[in-house]
Amino acid sequence: MTLSIAELIKTHRGENFALHERYLNTQMVRVLQTIGYDRTYTHARGPYLYDQEDNEYLDLLSGFGVFALGRNHPTIQSALREVLDLDLPDLVQMDVSILSGLLAEKLVQVTPEPLTKLFFCNSGAEAVEAAIKFARYTTGRSRILYCEHAFHGLTLGALSLNGEEVFRQGFGPLLPDCDAIPFNDLEALERALKEQPTAAFIVEPIQGKGVNLPDDDYLTEAARLCRKYGALFIADEIQAGLGRTGRLWAIEHWGVEPDMLLMAKALSGGFVPVGAVAMTAHVMDKVFNRMDRAVVHGSTFSKNNPAMAAGLATLSVIEEEKLLANAARQGEALIGGLNALTDKYEFFQAVRGKGLMLALEFGKPRSLKLKTAWSLLETANKGLFSQMVTIPLFKRHRILSQVAGHGMNVVKFLPPLVIGAKDVEWIVSAMDDVLADCHQVPGAIWDLGKTLAGHAMKARKTA
Structure with a gap:
């Protein structure tokens, strides 16, 4: 039957x-x-x-x-039906797929200039987990700074960067070397960066919990301070990105160029879970620096054809429908x-x-x-x-x-x-x-x- x-x-x-x-x-x-x-x-x-x-x-x-x-949305539905009807090979693993390459190319075209490499995953939380690992390996440091009242996901690494105690309670011990600082406080950020070597500062350009907006100079100065002290600047655009704020990326309101930009949610078109980390070539080349390290981080279902097609269709709709x-x-x-x-x-x-x-x-x-x-x-x-x-x-x-x-x-x-x-x-x-x-x-x-x-x-x- x-x-x-x-x-x-x-x-x-x-x-x-x-x-x-x-x-x-x-x-x-x-x-x-x-x-x-x-x-x-x-x-x-x-x-x-x-x-x-x-x-x-x-x-x-x-x-x-x-x-x-x-x-x-009919455009997303049409793209997904087309992928299914084509009977494409998918998740061959010992292969590289055309749709993931095309989505990466399109995302590079519409993200801030330093971000020329993409890593795909299945969700925003997975994007955060990847960013933690990439920051630690790239810098050789372990400490991650995040903001009070931040929300970066509920998996263990992401939860370690979560600024709301109600989500963390009873799930410890969490990752070590993850320290909270006040949002929108440049003095607190500089003190924290000065006190010990830091791998990265991760921040939502607009905090989702409370919809807290930064001062006009906060994000640009935060990025400058990160460069000064050798830390990576990570913009979590999982909720605020892909048009939510009237710009494709929220950081565009302040002209910020991050070392990594995290996306998910809207990229799915509402159908197939997908997340991504856009990063500089420096970060990608540090993590995947030899052939024997080509598989040091990944995810079984990342880069699957329906997710990549949904991402391509989503970007097309955002552009075509203004x-x-x-x-x-x-x-x-x-x-x-x-x-x-x-x-x-x-x-x-x-x-x-x-x-x-x-x-x-x-x-x-x-x-x-x-x-x-x-x-x-x-x-x-x-x-x-x-x-x-x-x-x-x-x-x-x-x-x-x-x-x-x-x-x-x-x-x-x-x-x-x-x-x-x-x-x-x-x-x-x-x-x-x-x-x-x-x-x-x-x-x-x-x-x-x-x-x-x-x-x-x-x-x-x-x-």
Whole structure:
């Protein structure tokens, strides 16, 4: 009997949560059910998801940045179908493939000039792991500097560079010689570089957790300091890269030339996992410096044909559909529309970001009644107010978003780069409505807040 995926899905539709609770992450199922995110999505197109009742949802999470082109883009689908229909040899291993060579050539054309070599892998975390190894071998040093509140992945090496303790707790000991410094602090960076030899400084040009932007001179000066003290400068563009900020690479906003640039997520086109490290010839030639070292680092499924085709198609779509300009234009409109609400609502304090990588920051209000309600939430669990924004955004306005990090009252928007003016209006109107309700104490949203606070207090006691 021939396997039919369509028939399997049809037969088991609606069993998503039961299957995951039984065989996968039970706690994740409970989280989604508790906050009312337990929908059964049946199809998707562009920036929209559709449930079994054909309700349309606007996705501002984008799979944590994977779906920069939206979901099920026809150009990516066509490229993948073509690869499958060609019956190409794949992963021969004792061979070099044409598609990986072509994707590498294209990436070299669109990355900063010093980066002329590519290493392919399967994910952003794998790109970070490779960068750690390459930096250590190239410099002969072991120490890696990273920033507080950074996020570079959850595999062991990447986790060692993770600035959020909630992810690290209980998984130690992690890699030695990995030290955190404050983000956007050149004095701290220079002190750290001075105190002992360092292999590399890895930094997100815009931090994903919190969407923290650097000062105008931070990244260029950080690169200069790294060169001064013999450390490599690594730009982690896994989330911010490939058009997210209105430029192909976030570092282009500041004219920075790194020794390595890490990419993944959006390069997949939303279909086939792929990551890459773009690097200088100096780094590549140091690591792979003899024929007997040609295999000292690699990954079984890296450079597979579907992933390489997805990468080529993604770059083609970004260029042909002028998505960099659209991200910049819609991002400016969205920031402008949301900024107009900060004068209207006490809780809403700031909007920041570049292109379509945005943070909405909330803080303690001025008036006594609102201040008291805020304090009760913060006592129960720091950052809980953000959930009082994201949950009604989803349940009432069918907008999917998430908080920007643990313990912070920041909501993060990562819309697909294909959104239009209609979507911007949808977002601003929905935020206006939700924030208006947040300022009604008591009210329905504050009933939600009490429920969330109760769960938080219960969880704290259990822990």
